[in-house]
């Protein structure tokens with residue numbers, strides 16, 4: 001206890017000296033009673049970095065909150081001090097470009113620790129913050145820093161699961177909701193931000209508010225896809241459905257891009273059909289280089305499969321293949337009909353007939369598939385490397401031009417990581433949220449998930465891949481392809497204004513209303529730092 005007090009006092013004194021707070025230290029001390037304010041070098045080091053490993057910004061201190069009240073106290077202190085300091089929530093630090101960092105501020109480590117159920121109801125609120133699974137209401141209340149894998153484990157105890165996912169589950173609820181949260185279910189259910197019923201948010205003024213479509217709706221829409229700009233999400237009420245037991249996971253190959261996208265678009269157009277007549281998940285990826293052998297999402301294929309893949313003629317297509325990835329969920333009640341249902345759907349598609357790869361696995365194993373790849377990469381020392389990732393939303397009308405210019409052009413014969421491509425229906429995205437999508441009914445996610453390595457091959461270096469990203473932007477710009485960045489990263493406000501387009505005035509207005517001193521998530525570099 002004494003050590004904790006010394007640490008806190010030390011942290012606060014350093015804060016006071018550096019940012020010139022006029023607040024009585026004793027008052028600040030009283031604010032941080034439940035959790036911990038740490039200046040431990042290892043805490044500071046962790047909070048200075050992210051998955052991208054390309055930018056670094058040291059905070060002065062790191063807060064491990066015990067409750068939403070802790071977050072409220074900290075933000076209120078930053079808001080009410082004469083000279084403010086930045087406060088950034090950090091989910092699991094899986095950003096690429098320092099979005100969760102807070103130079104000379106305080107990073108709130110939302111994940112880890114054991115705070116579930118420890119929240120206290122805010123004054124005037126009837127709900128209690130904490131993990132609650134409602135079987136009747138089909139929802140779960142999750143702490144904002146909980147990882148999706150934890151949400152899944154908790155809901156499965158009740159035979160339930162969220163409807164919309166990310167490919168990887170070691171991401172935080174608050175972190176993905178601040179972006180969108182997408183995977184192959186998005187065509188059907190929309191992104192994760194379309195599957196949230198209510199959130200508790202600590203605004204930049206240090207107020208803890210419960211928001212939904214009906215209550216504080218402006219803040220509700222602002223924080224969803226809001227890049228952490230308007231508040232820190234401390235609780236999210238996530239919509240659930242009965243969890244399927246098993247998954248039939250299928251991959252089929254195409255050498256023709258237009259046949260591939262035609263089929264993807266057909267499959268996502270079935271979203272309004274009964275579940276027996278559509279797939280539950282539609283994704284895809286591009287196979288550009290050494291085939292699937294070095295692709296970290298390739299564990300699906302058995303050792304004999306690469307031989308079959310190499311026998312598929314892709315020469316007429318510059319050696320490029322496209323892989324459609326689809327799944328169908330089932331349980332005991334549908335186990336008898338699933339084969340017929342899949343066959344009926346596959347019959348309508350135009351893939352290379354000899355290229356059907358199927359596997360069958362428990363639902364959890366399917367959802368947690370990328371974690372297996374992570375463990376493999378970690379064991380080879382290939383996880384903690386720089387990741388110059390690029391995630392783009394490309395309008396459907398220009399995806400063929402993108403294929404010609406980028407997959408068959410700029411990428412050459414090397415990708416340095418998986419290249420995902422799948423379409424989504426825009427009407428599943430709530431236009432009132434802060435996120436921006438292309439102005440077409442259907443748009444594609446193209447995700448270039450590259451790892452930079454010092455392998456002696458120039459095309460694997462960070463410099464080369466970063467330059468390639470620049471060339472992709474330049475190509476889209478010159479070709480007039482109106483892409484939007486997903487998980488956006490810009491360095492000037494003009495670029496952010498262009499990114500938000502018509503939505504900028506509203507985004508700006510919301511910032512002035514909910515975080516007028518520009519305290520929150522300064523690592524996004526949208527607004528000048530705290531005033």
Ligand code: FAD
Nearest residue numbers: 091092093094095144166167168172174175181182228233
């Ligand atoms: P962080 O990186 O810690 O934070 C991201 C931003 O959100 C920061 O600005 C931060 O300040 C803010 N923030 C964090 N928590 C809160 C909170 N509680 N309240 C308010 N603001 C908050 N994304 C997809 O959509 N689909 C995928 O399939 C997918 N797969 C991925 C796979 C891997 C291996 C990785 C590394 C990332 C993947 N992502 C995917 C991207 C992911 O959604 C983002 O990294 C996102 O930022 C979530 O990561 P995080 O929880 O670590 O958040």
